[in-house]
Amino acid sequence: MMHNxxxxxxxxRDEVVAxxxxxxxxxxxxxxxxxxxxxxxxxxxxxxxxDLAVRLEQAGASTAxxxxxxxxxxxxxxxMQHKQPxxxxxEDAA
Numbered sequence: 409m410m411h412n413x414x415x416x417x418x419x420x421r422d423e424v425v426a427x428x429x430x431x432x433x434x435x436x437x438x439x440x441x442x443x444x445x446x447x448x449x450x451x452x453x454x455x456x457x458x459d460l461a462v463r464l465e466q467a468g469a470s471t472a473x474x475x476x477x478x479x480x481x482x483x484x485x486x487x488m489q490h491k492q493p494x495x496x497x498x499e500d501a502a
Contacts, residue, residue, distance in 0.1 A: 411485075412485055413478065413481045413482045413485055414482070415452035415482050416456050416475055416478035416479050416482060417448075417449040417450045417451065417452050417453075417454070417455075417456065418450070418451075418452055419478065420449065420450060420456070420464070420469070420475075421450040421451075424464075424469050425450065432446055432447050432450065438467060439460070439463045439464070439467060440463065441460070441463070455479050455483070456475050456476070456478070456479045458472070458476060460475070461473075461475040461476045461479075
């Protein structure tokens with residue numbers, strides 16, 4: 409069973425931005441994005457998009473695939489916490 413994976417924005421905040429002693433403004437400038445948009449990601453209020461994942465890779469912060477995998481794992485865990493509507497198997501429809 410999957411445990412609650414952290415939002416990748418918090419990993420970006422703690423292990424990249426803070427570790428490099430960058431301000432949010434400086435990190436946003438280096439990633440060619442607004443400070444507000446990056447702040448939302450760093451605080452877990454917005455997802456790491458494919459575009460941001462590519463920019464992070466280009467900036468030398470791991471790979472785009474790794475960032476997207478972290479986001480997907482986080483999103484999947486959150487989805488699995490909610491009650492889903494009743495579904496039927498697709499193969500039974502035939």
